[in-house]
Amino acid sequence: MRTANLPQTSDREAPGTPHLAYFGGEPAFAVPRHVGAPNLGDRAVLMRRIEGLLDRRWLTNRGPLVEEFEQRLAERVGVRHVVVTCNATTALEIAVRALDLRGEVIVPSFTFVATAHALQWQRITPVFCDIEPGGYTLDPERVEALITPRTTGIIGVHLFGRTARVAELQRVADRRGLQLLFDAAHAFGCTRDGRSVGGFGRCEIFSFHATKFLNAFEGGAVATDDDDLAERVRLMQNFGFAGEDRVIHVGVNGKMTEVSAAMGLTSLEAEAGIVAVNRIHYDAYRRELRGVPGLSLMRYDERERNNYQYVVVEVDRDEAGLSRDQLVALLRAENVLARRYFHPGCHRMEPYRSLFPHAGLLLPRTEHVTDRVLALPTGGGVEPADVARIGGLMRGMVAHAAEIRDRWPHAVRRGEVT
Numbered sequence: 384m385r386t387a388n389l390p391q392t393s394d395r396e397a398p399g400t401p402h403l404a405y406f407g408g409e410p411a412f413a414v415p416r417h418v419g420a421p422n423l424g425d426r427a428v429l430m431r432r433i434e435g436l437l438d439r440r441w442l443t444n445r446g447p448l449v450e451e452f453e454q455r456l457a458e459r460v461g462v463r464h465v466v467v468t469c470n471a472t473t474a475l476e477i478a479v480r481a482l483d484l485r486g487e488v489i490v491p492s493f494t495f496v497a498t499a500h501a502l503q504w505q506r507i508t509p510v511f512c513d514i515e516p517g518g519y520t521l522d523p524e525r526v527e528a529l530i531t532p533r534t535t536g537i538i539g540v541h542l543f544g545r546t547a548r549v550a551e552l553q554r555v556a557d558r559r560g561l562q563l564l565f566d567a568a569h570a571f572g573c574t575r576d577g578r579s580v581g582g583f584g585r586c587e588i589f590s591f592h593a594t595k596f597l598n599a600f601e602g603g604a605v606a607t608d609d610d611d612l613a614e615r616v617r618l619m620q621n622f623g624f625a626g627e628d629r630v631i632h633v634g635v636n637g638k639m640t641e642v643s644a645a646m647g648l649t650s651l652e653a654e655a656g657i658v659a660v661n662r663i664h665y666d667a668y669r670r671e672l673r674g675v676p677g678l679s680l681m682r683y684d685e686r687e688r689n690n691y692q693y694v695v696v697e698v699d700r701d702e703a704g705l706s707r708d709q710l711v712a713l714l715r716a717e718n719v720l721a722r723r724y725f726h727p728g729c730h731r732m733e734p735y736r737s738l739f740p741h742a743g744l745l746l747p748r749t750e751h752v753t754d755r756v757l758a759l760p761t762g763g764g765v766e767p768a769d770v771a772r773i774g775g776l777m778r779g780m781v782a783h784a785a786e787i788r789d790r791w792p793h794a795v796r797r798g799e800v801t
């Protein structure tokens with residue numbers, strides 16, 4: 384872990400606009416800094432596992448590494464069952480089908496588009512619900528208002544690892560006879576009221592995509608305490624096979640390979656180190672951006688366990704003097720590849736945009752937030768000195784906002800500005 388060279392926030396002088404890469408200066412970073420650069424565990428351990436699976440010639444179809452990964456995940460999360468899959472989108476699709484959802488399912492629009500696609504792909508209508516005031520997750524009151532006779536379920540999302548209001552959502556689901564599940568793609572290792580994510584609702588879905596907190600190159604999982612549901616998910620994930628040539632259910636191929644499980648296990652063993660690095664970067668960003676007008680860093684609830692995987696900033700255009708999109712363009716020119724997570728909201732993407740052209744009328748908080756958020760590079764692909772540098776750049780940009788706006792038409796490099 385790199386704590387020794389923790390940079391000070393003392394280099395608080397703001398570089399003037401002449402040096403900004405957007406206006407022709409040298410980029411601050413020669414090599415791009417990415418959001419979601421993969422967190423890697425112990426390479427030697429990974430290689431040993433890969434040698435082992437090659438020696439066994441057991442590459443997929445529920446090999447020993449998949450079995451071990453599922454067992455270790457279930458222990459870590461504290462649930463009876465974890466079924467690992469090829470990715471989280473497939474896990475969501477299988478879970479939705481295993482719970483026999485149909486008709487309409489209520490989901491946030493402020494999420495990665497896979498949450499909605501997992502429904503639409505199965506001809507189930509995603510009904511987009513607004514987020515709670517001052518938060519990034521489903522507003523239980525708005526959920527209740529959207530329930531119709533066709534509604535069969537609710538999918539909450541623990542966006543950026545900050546958990547949805549699970550108890551209130553569970554009460555709505557129980558009162559109205561709906562299934563509740565969670566897209567926990569961002570929330571492995573997080574708690575709500577001290578309870579691990581993974582055990583809420585009927586089931587929860589994790590992602591082990593390369594960009595996520597833990598990775599299996601690609602991968603996902605369904606976590607549940609429900610024995611019957613776990614059995615259905617297991618069958619559906621493997622063509623409905625209950626034995627060598629006995630098929631008892633319709634199914635798909637959602638299996639995780641052994642090499643993915645090798646990476647997943649190695650990643651799981653590295654969890655504490657990954658959180659520690661994320662935490663150091665998060666705290667550094669907090670120091671760097673403290674007091675900068677118009678920039679507010681997303682906070683985590685310090686009473687809970689968090690994975691600190693996302694460093695999210697909301698940009699208030701009036702106070703900062705620059706829009707979120709301008710700031711992103713300026714940063715990208717410096718090779719700081721900030722991302723507009725999750726712009727523009729699912730309801731403003733196809734096919735939902737054409738299917739529900741007026742959805743935005745019921746999503747004012749979602750539209751407000753999706754036009755203001757950006758995510759900054761963190762994790763193992765970033766050094767503490769990089770965070771200090773990025774913080775310094777952002778302070779400089781805001782300090783010189785008026786000058787930058789004047790020079791905007793003379794930009795040399797153009798980012799994705801709207």
Ligand SMILES: *Cc1c(COP(=O)(O)O)cnc(C)c1O
Nearest residue numbers: 470471472495497568590592602
């Ligand atoms: C990444 C992500 C998914 C999809 O995960 P994959 O493993 O890439 O299929 C689903 N929901 C959310 C919120 C995500 O961020």
